[in-house]
Amino acid sequence: MNIISKNLNQKEYSFQYSTEKSNPQRIDNFLAKKLNIPRNQIQKSIELNKLKCNGSIIRKASFLLSSGDIIDFELYIEQKPDLSPEKINIEYIYKDKDILLINKPAGIIVHPGTKNPKHTLLNGILNDFPEIKYVGNPERPGIVHRLDKETSGILIVARNNISFDNLTNMFKSRDIHKEYICLVKGILNPVEGTIDSPISRHPKLKIKQAIVKNGKEALTKYKTIKNINDFSLLKIQIFTGRMHQIRVHLSSIGHPVLGDSLYGSKNKILIKRHFLHANKIIFAHPINNNLMKFQIDLPKDLKTILNKI
Incomplete structure (x- = not known):
């Protein structure tokens, strides 16, 4: 040898x-x-x-x-995540001694991984709040849920281990209400509905997820906010947190998220990322149990797309 x-x-x-x-x-x-x-x-x-x-x-x-x-x-051999602090401009929409809420922009990975070992949102968070390095999973400290790289919107981060454990359990028990706004091609009929289809890794293309008979439970609700020409602006609520869940589910009913080249197709409208934004979250504070409710507007790039169509 x-x-x-x-x-x-x-x-x-x-x-x-x-x-x-x-x-x-x-x-x-x-x-x-x-x-x-x-x-x-x-x-x-x-x-x-x-x-x-x-x-x-x-x-x-x-x-x-x-x-x-x-x-x-x-x-x-996989590289270990690089958790070195980096100066990154982060918009914090709320912070206290237990949690942070961030308005994540599109185009940045939440935490380091095999293909993206550094220059992530977490590197910036650790620069601003170094103590989070010792919270929860040592490979992605403080992170209790994720958003895809090209998805923008609200992200919760735990600042201590009690908050981390409580938030993790709340996500598992579906006690956190999450809503998204997305734009899809076509007019949905019915205008609102529920997609209850199990999701797992695609049997052939490892970078994708797919509807798989014996996959993990995945539940998504959608409601049409308005129709704009031949497009539908949707409100999405998810009850499970599977990888690419919204994108897979909407693609499965023939209405992939606009700009999603992985689960849809190239479109004639100029959009540099998929039209998906986590705009609303409601949950009980992990320490004091106060009701926490946050909602943010669409970012400028997605507003521009709405004006174009």
Whole structure:
């Protein structure tokens, strides 16, 4: 086995598979045993096109090996999130010693991850409130829920562990009322309704979610605010917090969010992100139980789109 170290986070392996057994072996099982690594780590490399056999990219972990095959494998080790404080202009719409409420702009990730290890909203929050570094999950401290990168609107952040635990439980028990505004192509009929369809990772495209029979429960309510030409401005309420839930559900009924290239299609209207804004939230304060109610307007870019159509 030849090993070539590219850097501290990445290794390349190149070797020839040989066996006297008559039954073919799956490539993921072989690599997992040979390199003593979990199969899900091999799957991540496959998703990144980092596994080849005889020069061809392998796209399925179930690929069967034959004696004499040449395997080229690049193991990608996930980078740990960079929680270094960064100066970022953040609009705080409310703050006390227990919680923060932020008006998140479109175009910024909420917290660091594999593909975005830094320059996130959380890096800016930690610059302004360093104590949050020790709250909740150490990889995304203080974060009790998320908004997609291109979604704007209200985000709650916990400033201490009691608030973190209480808010987390409130989200799980659906005690937090969340509303969104979105624009979709077409006129919805009926003008209001409920979408109750389970969601899970797309069976083929890993960057997407999809309606899957045995997926996790997902419940979304919509109501038409008004129709503008051949578009519908909707009020959305979600009762579960699945990844891309609103976008998946609206796409499933034939009305994807305007500007959503992942679940819809390119549109003729100039919009740099999808038209989805978290405009309202109602919940009991996690410490003193006071009723907290916040509502914000659409940002300028989305107002401009409404004027264009």
